[in-house]
Structure formats: C-alpha cells, structure tokens
Amino acid sequence: xxxxxxxxxxxxxxxxxxxxxxxxxxxxxxxxxxxxxxxxxxxxxxxxxxxxxxxxxxxxxxxxxxxxxxxxxxxxxxxxxxxxxxxxxxxxxxxxxxxxxxxxxxxxxxxxxxxxxxxxxxxxxxxxxxxxxxxxxxxxxxxxxxxxxxxxxxxxxxxxxxxxxxxxxxxxxxxxxxxxxxxxxxxxxxxxxxxxxxxxxxxxxxxxxxxxxxxxxxxxxxxxxxxxxxxxxxxxxxxxxxxxxxxxxxxxxxxxxxxxxxxxxxxxxxxxxxxxxxxxxxxxxxxxxxxxxxxxxxxxxxxxxxxxxxxxxxxxxxxxxxxxxxxxxxxxxxxxxxxxxxxxxxxxxxxxxxxxxx
Amino acid sequence: xxxxxxxxxxxxxxxxxxxxxxxxxxxxxxxxxxxxxxxxxxxxxxxxxxxxxxxxxxxxxxxxxxxxxxxxxxxxxxxxxxxxxxxxxxxxxxxxxxxxxxxxxxxxxxxxxxxxxxxxxxxxxxxxxxxxxxxxxxxxxxxxxxxxxxxxxxxxxxxxxxxxxxxxxxxxxxxxxxxxxxxxxxxxxxxxxxxxxxxxxxxxxxxxxxxxxxxxxxxxxxxxxxxxxxxxxxxxxxxxxxxxxxxxxxxxxxxxxxxxxxxxxxxxxxxxxxxxxxxxxxxxxxxxxxxxxxxxxxxxxxxxxxxxxxxxxxxxxxxxxxxxxxxxxxxxxxxxxxxxxxxxxxxxxxxxxxxxxxxxxxxxxxxxxxxxxxxxxxxxxxxxxxxxxxxxxxxxxxxxxxxxxxxxxxxxxxxxxxxxxxxxxxxx
Numbered sequence: 001x002x003x004x005x006x007x008x009x010x011x012x013x014x015x016x017x018x019x020x021x022x023x024x025x026x027x028x029x030x031x032x033x034x035x036x037x038x039x040x041x042x043x044x045x046x047x048x049x050x051x052x053x054x055x056x057x058x059x060x061x062x063x064x065x066x067x068x069x070x071x072x073x074x075x076x077x078x079x080x081x082x083x084x085x086x087x088x089x090x091x092x093x094x095x096x097x098x099x100x101x102x103x104x105x106x107x108x109x110x111x112x113x114x115x116x117x118x119x120x121x122x123x124x125x126x127x128x129x130x131x132x133x134x135x136x137x138x139x140x141x142x143x144x145x146x147x148x149x150x151x152x153x154x155x156x157x158x159x160x161x162x163x164x165x166x167x168x169x170x171x172x173x174x175x176x177x178x179x180x181x182x183x184x185x186x187x188x189x190x191x192x193x194x195x196x197x198x199x200x201x202x203x204x205x206x207x208x209x210x211x212x213x214x215x216x217x218x219x220x221x222x223x224x225x226x227x228x229x230x231x232x233x234x235x236x237x238x239x240x241x242x243x244x245x246x247x248x249x250x251x252x253x254x255x256x257x258x259x260x261x262x263x264x265x266x267x268x269x270x271x272x273x274x275x276x277x278x279x280x281x282x283x284x285x286x287x288x289x290x291x292x293x294x295x296x297x298x299x300x301x302x303x304x305x306x307x308x309x310x311x312x313x314x315x316x317x318x319x320x321x322x323x324x325x326x327x328x329x330x331x332x333x334x335x336x337x338x339x340x341x342x343x344x345x346x347x348x349x350x351x352x353x354x355x356x357x358x
Numbered sequence: 359x360x361x362x363x364x365x366x367x368x369x370x371x372x373x374x375x376x377x378x379x380x381x382x383x384x385x386x387x388x389x390x391x392x393x394x395x396x397x398x399x400x401x402x403x404x405x406x407x408x409x410x411x412x413x414x415x416x417x418x419x420x421x422x423x424x425x426x427x428x429x430x431x432x433x434x435x436x437x438x439x440x441x442x443x444x445x446x447x448x449x450x451x452x453x454x455x456x457x458x459x460x461x462x463x464x465x466x467x468x469x470x471x472x473x474x475x476x477x478x479x480x481x482x483x484x485x486x487x488x489x490x491x492x493x494x495x496x497x498x499x500x501x502x503x504x505x506x507x508x509x510x511x512x513x514x515x516x517x518x519x520x521x522x523x524x525x526x527x528x529x530x531x532x533x534x535x536x537x538x539x540x541x542x543x544x545x546x547x548x549x550x551x552x553x554x555x556x557x558x559x560x561x562x563x564x565x566x567x568x569x570x571x572x573x574x575x576x577x578x579x580x581x582x583x584x585x586x587x588x589x590x591x592x593x594x595x596x597x598x599x600x601x602x603x604x605x606x607x608x609x610x611x612x613x614x615x616x617x618x619x620x621x622x623x624x625x626x627x628x629x630x631x632x633x634x635x636x637x638x639x640x641x642x643x644x645x646x647x648x649x650x651x652x653x654x655x656x657x658x659x660x661x662x663x664x665x666x667x668x669x670x671x672x673x674x675x676x677x678x679x680x681x682x683x684x685x686x687x688x689x690x691x692x693x694x695x696x697x698x699x700x701x702x703x704x705x706x707x708x709x710x711x712x713x714x715x716x717x718x719x720x721x722x723x724x725x726x727x728x729x730x731x732x733x734x735x736x737x738x739x740x741x742x743x744x745x746x747x748x749x750x751x752x753x754x755x756x757x758x759x760x761x762x763x764x765x766x767x768x769x770x771x772x773x774x775x776x777x778x779x780x781x782x783x784x785x786x
Contacts, residue, residue, distance in 0.1 A: 047446075050439055160482070178467045178470035313390075
C-alpha cells in the first residue's frame, strides 16, 4: 500500500534513474540520515560508540571497499587486513610528519596512498584469477604486516613497535586521542561512511561499475564488447583499496588510538571483512552495511544477553558466541545464499504487492 | 524484532546493575578463551578468588564488599576496549588487563578518565616514571628490570663476565616482546656480549625456523619473552634441538607449569624468572580453599590453586586490595573513588610483616611506591623446572636489576612520551 511505484511519476531521465525509485525508500533514506546525524549524536555514550557504532561504521567502509573489488568486479581478495594496515600507517606517518594539517585530510590522503599500494598488488589480477588471485592477495596481507613490523621507520622507531595517534582537532574539537567526546568520533566516522557509500553507490551505477560487473560475469565476453580489462581491474583495485585505506586510517586514529599491526590487521581481519560481504550480500552497498552490522553487533548483543542478563560465566559466553555466530552464518547462507541484501530485496518485492498475494 | 527486544532488555539490565552499585567495583579483564587462555585463566582465578576471600572472611575491604565484574577480552585489543567501556561506567576502581597490547590502549583512556591502571610486570615500562604517567603503575617490577635481572644472573653464573658470549632473545613479535630489546642492547654494549633477536609471530604456534636458526648459530644463552601457546612450543622445540635447557631462560610470563609440562622430561632444567615466590603451603591458600572453594564460589574450576600464575593473580589482587585499604585510610572514607585509590597506590608500602599477616609470607619483595617511582623495587628470582618432581625450584634469592642503566632508559622514554603528548611532568 505505502510501498509502491504507482502514482510516483518520473518526468525526467535523472528522476527515472535515481538510486531510490520508490518514494517510500527516498523518505526512509532521509529519515535514516536525519536520525544518524541529528538524533543519535545527542544520545550516544562512550560505551555505545566504542562497542557498537564506531566498529560498525568503520567496518562498513571496509566492507564497501571489498565489495567493490569482490562483489562488483569479481576479484577475490584476502588482503583487506594488509590494506587497512597501509591506511593506518600512512595516516600515522602523515599525522606525525605534518601535525598542522587537518586530520580529515590525512585520512583521505591515507586512502589515496592505499589506493596506490592496492593497484600495485592488483597487477597480478591481469594474469591470474579466482583462487590463484586470492593466494596472491594473501601474500600481500602477510608481506604488508611483516613490513610494518620489520621496518622501524613506519612506527617512528618507538620502543614497543606500536603506533599511537596523537590528539588532533577538527573545528576545535578533539577527534583523535583519549579526550575525544563520543559524539565527535561518531560524527567523523559517520561523515566518512556517508560520503563513501554515496561515491560507491554512484560509481557502481555508472559506466565504471558496468565495466566491473561485465568483467565479473565473464571477462572474455567483456573484453570482446570493448571493456578494457586492465582499466576495469586496476580501477577496481584502486577504488576498493581507497575505501579500505580510509577505514584502516579511521580504525587506527579514531577508534583504537594505538595499534599493533600483527594483532589488529592480521589475516583474521581480512576474513572478517570477507565474511561481512558474503553474509551481507556480494555486489550490494546495502549488503556491506548489513554484513558489518551483523558481525559487529551480534557478538556484543550475545555477550550482553549471556553475561549481563543471565549471569553466565564469561568464557562460556565467549565460546557460545562462536557457536551461535557460526551457526547463524550457516543458517543465513543456506536459507539465502545471496546474503542479507537479497532478503531485503525479497522483502521489498513482497511489500510492493502487499496486501495482495500476487 | 525479538533481537531488538532482547537487546533492550539486556541494555536496561546493564543500566539497572550500574545504578545499584554502592560497593567497590573491581573489573577483571580476563581471557579464558583463545591462544593465551592457558595463562589468562589461572591468573584470573587467583585474582577473583582473593577478592571473594576478602568478602567471605573480612566482609570486603574496610567494611565495603567487593564486586567483581568479569569481562572476557580474549587478549584482543578491540574486545579489551569494549570491556573497558562496559566496566568503566560501573565505577571501576582499578584496571589490570594482563595484556601489554590492551595496556597501551588503556593508558591514554584511563588517564583521561582518571582511573588508575596497574600493570604488574607488564605493560609500558617507562610508566614507572610516575611524574609523566600519574595514573599508571607497574610495581613491583617491569620488563626492563627482568632483562637486567637475567643478565645479572648470567653474569654471576659466568664469573662476572659475559665478554664474547652470545645471547639470543626469542620474543613475541608485539609490543610485549619488543619491550626488553632496548635494555638488552644497552646491556650488551656495557657487558660485551653479542645480542641477537629472533621474533616469533602471534600466536607463536609455528617456531621451526626460529629454532633452526638457534641450532645453526648456537648462542650461549637463549632468553625468551613469550606468552600463551608460544611458551609451550618454544620449550618443546628447544628440547627437540637438544638445546641445553639450563641455558634457556624465560621471563616471568614464560615460567608456569602449563608451559613446561607438555614437553615432559625434555623440559627438565628450563629456567624462568619469577616476581613472586611459589609456595603451595601458604596459609592464604587454606583460607581460599575453605572459605571460597568449599562455599562453591571458586572462579573457574578451582583446579589452579597454588600454581605459578594463580599465585601471581592472587598477589595482584592483594596489592590492589592493600592499595584500596591505604586509600580508605588516607581519605577516611570506606566507599573510595578511583582517584582516591590512585592516592592509595602511590602511598603503598608492602612489608614482610604485612605479607605474613595476610598469610602470604615472603610472597613478594618488600617495596614502596612514591610519586616519582611507580615501578617498585624491580627484584626477580630465577627458578628452575624439575620435570621428575613436577615443580619449580627457586635457584636464587631476589636479584636486583642494574638500576643505573634502567633509570636512564626510563627517563629517556618517558621524557619522549611527555614531549610528544605535551605533558608537564609533576606530581598530582
């Protein structure tokens, strides 16, 4: 009844090709944005921001990045953790080398540096694909972590090998360091997520996105109809790494504040982000958000329920968490192999017809 | 929808629990899962059991009951941050995360939130300078003390000279493992031994190439900064290449029963440091058994009592309880705040008489804390594993570190931190 195209007349090509063709979706989109920007910052606490919102937002950016590469362009990557580390270390080096430059610029620059590194590691994708490419990116993961551990220049020769974010201000409010108010770190991440999602959504709808998808579906056919595989694959690596780099920079500077590369950006991180896009839905921007939300918030909810509500021993809850999350992943993938995004799509299809069955 | 309802329930549960608190809240950021659980479990058991003993025997500390809030970190920094934020709002008095990585996260956060953090024999060594790190304490000893104690022990064993010897450091490739490198480099320059570094990546299950290198280079002594599963693997590998075990010394986090038992007889003669004595006959253990375990309040399964890390966890709890008692004495109130506990920690004095009174005679060295020195005395003992008897034998009395070298390094590193973060050193 509410959710339908009928009566929503499009009178221009721009209106016809917009992201949300259904009026209800457009209003929902603006409501979500308004709530996230205008309501949540007033109610957010240190706990909510550190345990739920910041990890969710930052992983969402990483998942958007990986989704462009794997979901849209069909290039499997296991190097996400390594590329996040590039973003984090680039941000750290820029922050300490140019303390007077705005941190937000550093984060974007860190994304740019990661894009360059990502493109370099994307070169093998021109020759190899599938599992073989996954192994090549796995090498990038291990190489990058080893590099940041080995070369002391990257961590400014600190005794512990850790990098820690000094305090930086935006409009007179601290956004990195321990004195950051909860709403400030939340808003910084939210701004980056919103812009990243907008860019990613529009890139994937345009010519570039179509080239990526053509390459994904059948690279030889794509080449025959005139898609340049070199350009398509390398742009996918560059754009993807750009977002992953931004998420790594935020992960280090805004979220954790101090990072040790082997522990934070290890192979587990690559798998986690990969699981996010698989569960969320490959080739969907919404899927990146859904996957990140699922894998970030579910363990925290399970912990709150198990430990605080039922008072179970913490180790039991930690083990149960693994079991339940693992089971839910299997359940969702069996029930809906195309991820949460597909469930969402089906729900919308049903809503369009509701209350009529056909 | 169900998930949402449940979450709302859970969240409101947290809020209710938070407001009902009028007792002493001690968070226990433990890890009973993951590759480091073997060490985290007994430590946490000892830590909790001691506070439960105080509740059962003395009615808490100064008449206030202690409420322990346990939170599982899995030795993972992200979960550590979540645990910190979750427990901080409940009025946490003192943090002991038992993880150098999480400590580095928490140092700036606890300083901003004004909650003391006690990193006993781990964490950031230069935090011993209390003028730069007013909220961080690492008494009774730190990593650089440990490195120096090891070298002093080897000096004594080798007739006062290590000239021309080679010492290899097998370390966990993290902030934890990298801590002693600077000290060992300074000591190698001073005593003329050759120093090589061999890194082991997290979690340390794969060490074949490292021990192959040791087999090839044949260093005279191997020191180890290991934790969790890495220790067991290292001891096993050392025994596989027939490395003389008496020349293999672990630090105090690489010297518990579970580190050596998997290697069986091969581990015989392996040495490690310890910052506290092991004595399963201490009267306090009898109290814990009768008043906590028999009452069904044991943390964990109660099987770890008296072991190396259980004893250390209990020792950590005792130091925290003494600091809280001291804070109550200084400020004249029983329901202390984190800031008061910090004052208590800074005025803490542990004497042999007091330790005996607490039923744990000689468990640690005597030391006192001051505003300038948050690091304690830095003493350590060397113990050796007797595989046939299945226990650790203390070889030495407390050995003192070379304070002249370490104090210089601490001043240098904390000075750099103060400059980087615009801190003017001074007492609170």
